[in-house]
Amino acid sequence: MLEVLAENLAARVSGRRIESILIRQPALLQTSAPTPESFAGEFLSLPGRVGKYLVLETESRRAIVIHLMRAGRILVVAAPERAAALPRQLSARVAFDDGTRLELVEHGKEKRARLWLVEDSSDLAELQRLGPDPSRGELSHERFRAALDGASRRLKTFLTDQRAIAGIGNGLSDEILYEARLSPMRLTGSLTEAEARAMHAALLAVVTTQTEKLRQSAQGELPQKEPREHYIVHDHAGAKCPRCAATIARVSFTDHELFYCPGCQTGGKLMQDRRLSKLLK
C-alpha cells in the first residue's frame, strides 16, 4: 500500500515549499533535532518508501520519515477558505506555502504512528535495520534462502519480520503462504529446496501483483487502507477457497489475525487459537 501511496503523493507534494510542520500528537515525534521549525523553507523532493516507512525527503536531503502503523492515514487537503478548527484526529500537519497541507491522521484511541525528523534518512537506525526489499529487486533466491536458513521461526513470523525481509505486512504474508501452499506454522529450517523456491516465487509474484492491483484501483488517489477485496485468504474467513473449495480459516492473536486455507496449506487440519498464539509469539 505504501508504495502506491508514495507514488500518488508525488503529484501532490513534490516540489512544494514547506511553510510549517505542526506536531499535534506528542508521542508521535521520535527525534528532538532537527526541530519542526527548522524545516520551514525547504522544498520537498519525490516521496519514497523504505520498507514500511514513508520518506519525505527535502532537496537538502533532510527528511520527514513516517510509520503509519495500523491506523495512521495520510491525506492531502487544499487550503481551507477560512480558518478552521484542527481536525480531532490530526496527529501532524505539513503546510506548504501554496496553502496545501499534508495531514497525518490517526483514528481510534491507540496512537501508534511514528514520525522522525532527520538530517539524513540513511542515518536513521530504523531504516538501517531493514532486510532486503523484494519490490526493489533486492531479494534474490540466494538472499531469500540465506534469510530462511538464518532463522528458526514460523513462516508467518519470518515473513513479517522487517529485519528479515522489508515491506511485507500481515495481509501480504497470508497471501504469499497461500500462494506457496505452505502452512504459516512451518519452521523456516524445515523447507525443502523445492518449497523454498516456491515460497520465494510466490513472494515476488504476490508483491508485484498486489502492488499493481492497488495502483490500478487507486487511480491516482491516496490509498487509505489495506485492499481487502484484492486478497484471497486474508480477511476472508468463511469464504470458499477458489483452488480447493475448503473454507478459509482464521486464527486470532492479541494484535493481529492470520488467515489460511486448511485444504491447500495445512493438509486439512484446522489450527488451534490458543496453542498457536503461544507458539507464534
Ligand SMILES: [Zn+2]
Ligand atoms: Zn484451498
